[in-house]
Amino acid sequence: MDAGIGTGELTAALAHHRPDAAWHGIDISDAMLDKAAARLNLKADFRQANLTDLPYEDNTFDLIISAHALEHMPDPDVGMAELLRVLKPGQPFVIVATRLCPITTMLSLRWNFRPMRTGFVRNALLKAGAANVDVVSLMPQRNMTYMSLVYSGTKK
Numbered sequence: 334m335d336a337g338i339g340t341g342e343l344t345a346a347l348a349h350h351r352p353d354a355a356w357h358g359i360d361i362s363d364a365m366l367d368k369a370a371a372r373l374n375l376k377a378d379f380r381q382a383n384l385t386d387l388p389y390e391d392n393t394f395d396l397i398i399s400a401h402a403l404e405h406m407p408d409p410d411v412g413m414a415e416l417l418r419v420l421k422p423g424q425p426f427v428i429v430a431t432r433l434c435p436i437t438t439m440l441s442l443r444w445n446f447r448p449m450r451t452g453f454v455r456n457a458l459l460k461a462g463a464a465n466v467d468v469v470s471l472m473p474q475r476n477m478t479y480m481s482l483v484y485s486g487t488k489k
Contacts, residue, residue: 337402341369384412400429404446414461
């Protein structure tokens with residue numbers, strides 16, 4: 334499941350390698366869901382939903398992905414707990430989030446998001462039931478310019 338699917342770019346990249354998989358995408362915006370559906374030429378279940386109350390049973394998915402959705406939530410720790418709730422035990426998650434730094438603080442004023450401290454995200458994932466949380470940067474760590482971090486792990 335792609336939580337906060339937006340335009341569907343991340344799901345499209347993954348679906349290219351696994352077109353036979355059952356894909357699910359949620360977003361709070363119907364307009365984004367329409368864009369994702371138009372981009373993805375595959376059978377998928379798209380639902381309008383908030384990350385704080387996902388319309389799925391516990392332990393539903395074999396993989397959870399989410400890119401740049403949590404930093405738009407007033408309580409991202411609630412969203413992380415909800416993502417892990419619907420993930421099957423032992424299965425992987427990949428979450429991309431904007432890290433707190435001077436550059437992202439300035440950008441957040443224009444784009445209305447809340448960059449997050451690395452420790453906060455990692456600890457919230459562990460508290461929600463994650464194991465083996467790894468954190469890597471998408472960009473070289475030079476001059477404070479790396480802005481997105483990838484959190485990956487599995488559910489206990």
